[in-house]
Amino acid sequence: MFNELKKYITKPKLYDPSTNKFWDDEHISKGMLAAHLNPNWDAATRKPEFLDKSVKWISEIAPSSQYKLLLDLGCGPGLYAERFCSAGYSVKGVDFSKRSIAYAKEQTLLNKSNIEYHYQNYLTIDYNEQFDVITLIYCDYAALSITDRLILLRKVYQALKPNGKFIFDVFTPLMRKGENRSWKYYEKGGFFSEKPHVCLDSVYQYDDEDSTELRQSIVLTEETVNCYNIWDHFFTEEALLSEIQTAGFNAFEFYGDIAGKEFSDTGETICGVFTK
Numbered sequence: 001m002f003n004e005l006k007k008y009i010t011k012p013k014l015y016d017p018s019t020n021k022f023w024d025d026e027h028i029s030k031g032m033l034a035a036h037l038n039p040n041w042d043a044a045t046r047k048p049e050f051l052d053k054s055v056k057w058i059s060e061i062a063p064s065s066q067y068k069l070l071l072d073l074g075c076g077p078g079l080y081a082e083r084f085c086s087a088g089y090s091v092k093g094v095d096f097s098k099r100s101i102a103y104a105k106e107q108t109l110l111n112k113s114n115i116e117y118h119y120q121n122y123l124t125i126d127y128n129e130q131f132d133v134i135t136l137i138y139c140d141y142a143a144l145s146i147t148d149r150l151i152l153l154r155k156v157y158q159a160l161k162p163n164g165k166f167i168f169d170v171f172t173p174l175m176r177k178g179e180n181r182s183w184k185y186y187e188k189g190g191f192f193s194e195k196p197h198v199c200l201d202s203v204y205q206y207d208d209e210d211s212t213e214l215r216q217s218i219v220l221t222e223e224t225v226n227c228y229n230i231w232d233h234f235f236t237e238e239a240l241l242s243e244i245q246t247a248g249f250n251a252f253e254f255y256g257d258i259a260g261k262e263f264s265d266t267g268e269t270i271c272g273v274f275t276k
Contacts, residue, residue, distance in 0.1 A: 004225045008218050011204050012229060015145060015212075020226040029099040031191045036077050036100065045079050046138065050259060055083040057260035058135070061273060062165050064088030067132035071159065073122040074140040078104030078115060085113040089133070092116045094125060123151055127159035134160060136168035137258055139269070142233040146210050146243075153247035160276045166249070169258040169271040173234045176213060177203045192219040192228070237263070237270060244274055251275040 022028060035044035045051070064070075068090050072081050075093030077100045084091045085108075093115060095101050101119040108115040122136075123144075134156050144152060156166050181202045189195055200218040205211075215230045235243075237254055244252065254263045255271040263270065 001220075001225065005218070005220065008200075008216075008225075008227055012214065012216065014206055014208060015231065016229055018226075018228045020228065022228055022230075023097045024099075027194050028192060029097055032097065033077060033099050033103060036079065044138075045076060048079075051079060051083055054137070054257075054259040055080065055087055058084075058133070058167060058258075059087045061260070062133050062167070067165065069131045069161075070133040070135065071125075071127070071131045073125075073134060073136045073156075074138075075104065075117065076100045078107055078117065080135070080137060081115050081117075082107060082111060082113055084135075085115055092118070092131075094118045094120050094122045096121045123148055123155070125155050125159060127155075129159070129161045129164075131159050132161055132164050134164070134166050136166075139169055139171050141168050142170045142235065143231060144233075145212075145231065149243065150246065153244065157247045157249065157276060162276055164276045166274045166276075167258065167271070169269050170235045170240060171232075171269055172236065172267060173211075174266070174268050176205070176211075176234050177215075179203055179205055192217060192226070193221055195221045197221045235270060237265075240270060240272055244272065249274040249276055 032044055035041060039048050064087055070084050070089040070091050072084065072091060072093045075081050075095045076097070078093055081091045081093045081104065093104060096119070098119055101117050104117045108117065141149065160166065181200070183198060183200045185198050187196050189197070190199070192199060198220045202216045204214040204216065210233055213232045215232065217228045219226045219228065241252060253273045255261055256263045256267045257269050258271040
């Protein structure tokens with residue numbers, strides 16, 4: 001156990017992978033779904049009142065009467081997708097969590113909303129001019145490396161019809177954390193394990209061109225040591241526009257959040273609306 005733990009004393013190399021699956025871990029995915037569904041917590045999905053405001057705004061800038069077909073990437077348990085459907089869109093959702101997709105499918109049957117859900121890594125989508133709107137909500141875009149972001153942009157651009165819109169949000173550098181380490185003992189289990197465990201949390205900053213941030217959790221039980229590496233990035237308006245324009249989008253608008261707040265240089269998020 002000690003020799004295993006020694007591997008994690010030093011700062012990881014850029015984009016070192018986790019040692020165990022995260023989104024589809026049997027235990028962690030339960031906690032993720034609970035976080036999505038908790039109406040009083042902004043951890044995985046923002047609070048219901050924000051979702052309502054967000055869908056209302058998107059319906060105003062891309063009304064379902066003109067932009068009928070909507071693809072929701074990283075749809076989770078379908079909380080946005082159900083609202084989009086109620087707003088008149090024909091919705092397809094893609095997410096890489098089996099548990100969240102299973103829940104979303106149960107809800108669309110219960111609500112008779114006829115939303116089509118797919119358990120899939122959205123970096124592997126392969127649509128051709130099929131959608132009027134594509135959304136990627138709650139700063140998922142910035143969790144990708146620059147290589148994967150460019151892959152996604154090409155696939156989104158290909159999937160959109162002419163004049164289609166790609167709508168997504170990112171965090172600004174104001175949300176960057178300082179490097180730090182902390183630890184906590186979970187006697188009755190917690191988010192990462194149902195067993196008693198110690199969680200060693202670290203935040204690392206990198207000096208690469210992408211100014212990458214790593215949030216790392218080392219989880220120790222009596223039997224195992226697992227490492228979870230969650231990578232993130234932060235954007236200014238200029239940096240985001242420069243990156244998106246490489247994909248060929250011909251028009252853009254920036255907002256302060258994905259509910260249409262006015263853009264500000266001092267805001268914590270940026271929402272981009274990019275038109276093909």
